[in-house]
Amino acid sequence: MKTADAVLDPLADEDGGFDVYAKDCPARMVLNRLADKWALLIVKLLKGGPLRFNQLRREIEGVSQKALSQTLRRLERDGLVDRRVFATVPVTVEYSLTELGRTLAEAFEPLADWAHSHIREVLAAQSRYDAVSEAA
Amino acid sequence: MKTADAVLDPLADEDGGFDVYAKDCPARMVLNRLADKWALLIVKLLKGGPLRFNQLRREIEGVSQKALSQTLRRLERDGLVDRRVFATVPVTVEYSLTELGRTLAEAFEPLADWAHSHIREVLAAQSRYDAVSEAA
DNA sequence: CGGAATCCTGTATGATACTG
DNA sequence: CAGTATCATACAGGATTCCG
Numbered sequence: 001m002k003t004a005d006a007v008l009d010p011l012a013d014e015d016g017g018f019d020v021y022a023k024d025c026p027a028r029m030v031l032n033r034l035a036d037k038w039a040l041l042i043v044k045l046l047k048g049g050p051l052r053f054n055q056l057r058r059e060i061e062g063v064s065q066k067a068l069s070q071t072l073r074r075l076e077r078d079g080l081v082d083r084r085v086f087a088t089v090p091v092t093v094e095y096s097l098t099e100l101g102r103t104l105a106e107a108f109e110p111l112a113d114w115a116h117s118h119i120r121e122v123l124a125a126q127s128r129y130d131a132v133s134e135a136a
Numbered sequence: 137m138k139t140a141d142a143v144l145d146p147l148a149d150e151d152g153g154f155d156v157y158a159k160d161c162p163a164r165m166v167l168n169r170l171a172d173k174w175a176l177l178i179v180k181l182l183k184g185g186p187l188r189f190n191q192l193r194r195e196i197e198g199v200s201q202k203a204l205s206q207t208l209r210r211l212e213r214d215g216l217v218d219r220r221v222f223a224t225v226p227v228t229v230e231y232s233l234t235e236l237g238r239t240l241a242e243a244f245e246p247l248a249d250w251a252h253s254h255i256r257e258v259l260a261a262q263s264r265y266d267a268v269s270e271a272a
Numbered sequence: 273c274g275g276a277a278t279c280c281t282g283t284a285t286g287a288t289a290c291t292g
Numbered sequence: 293c294a295g296t297a298t299c300a301t302a303c304a305g306g307a308t309t310c311c312g
Contacts, residue, residue, distance in 0.1 A: 018255060020177065020248070023197040028177075030251040030258055035171040041156065041164075053294050061159040064286055069295065079261025090293040091292080100257055107250035112156070114243035115166040119154060121236055122166055125215025173305095189274050200306055205275060226273040227312075 033078060038063055038071045040108055043080065043097065047105045050084075050096035080104055169214060174199055174207045176244050179216065179233065183241045186220075186232035216240055 018027040034040060038060065045051065045059055057068055072095060075081035080101035086092040097105060154163040170176060181187065181195055193204055208231060211217035216237035222228040233241060
């Protein structure tokens with residue numbers, strides 16, 4: 001395709017930003033990455049400090065080792081998570097947030113809070129909706 | 137208080153919240169819904185006022201009519217978006233944010249801002265990562 | 273215009289097994 | 293412990309067609 005710069009420049013707008021609604025906008029790629037089923041959950045967990053692979057796996061109920069592995073690699077690639085290997089006898093791998101990751105974790109917090117505090121309203125809305133469409 | 141939801145109670149923790157890391161936690165369902173590729177994009181768009189179906193479709197480059205339709209229905213079901221039909225000659229359908237939806241839009245803003253202002257860092261991290269792994 | 277129904281395919285995901 | 297590799301599949305998602 002194009003080079004990285006060629007992609008960026010035409011999309012940059014006056015305020016130095018990007019159009020999230022443009023197809024190939026990097027910001028949308030970022031958003032899509034964050035839309036990952038586990039990514040934000042992991043980031044939020046790591047806010048509490050470094051964790052090892054299987055610790056994460058135990059904490060996040062329902063994640064497969066494959067999904068966890070993939071998500072961690074993507075997060076590492078995006079510079080959000082740091083991966084450190086310790087040459088202990090059974091090898092130990094520790095994941096932690098980078099500086100960038102920490103800023104993300106903070107930006108995510110309002111959304112997490114929102115989910116937390118509006119679950120009941122959402123569930124109620126769903127029931128209402130289902131009741132109506134079921135009636136038809 | 138313990139009536140309707142057998143699902144909710146066992147998951148409620150001391151502070152009256154939910155454990156996002158539990159498999160069947162409603163909060164996680166909410167989060168997963170938000171993790172939808174288009175949901176947040178739509179919510180953000182509707183902050184600017186009501187829009188019709190094809191307006192949304194045009195604004196969000198790359199969304200298929202099916203994906204848009206499905207996402208809108210889900211958002212409506214969750215009580216985040218309001219759908220109003222006008223009996224004009226070619227029927228007009230208008231989508232707008234509900235009160236609940238507006239609170240979500242606000243909670244989302246920090247994350248959108250984050251994506252906006254950290255794209256370059258993420259892209260840089262990706263390049264670095266790819267350069268290294270490619271070297272192997 | 274705003275969608276629902278159908279078909280069809282890529283990919284994401286999960287279970288299983290193997291390695292360092 | 294911390295993964296990768298393989299396979300098998302379910303399902304989201306796109307393209308197309310048709311309808312109120």
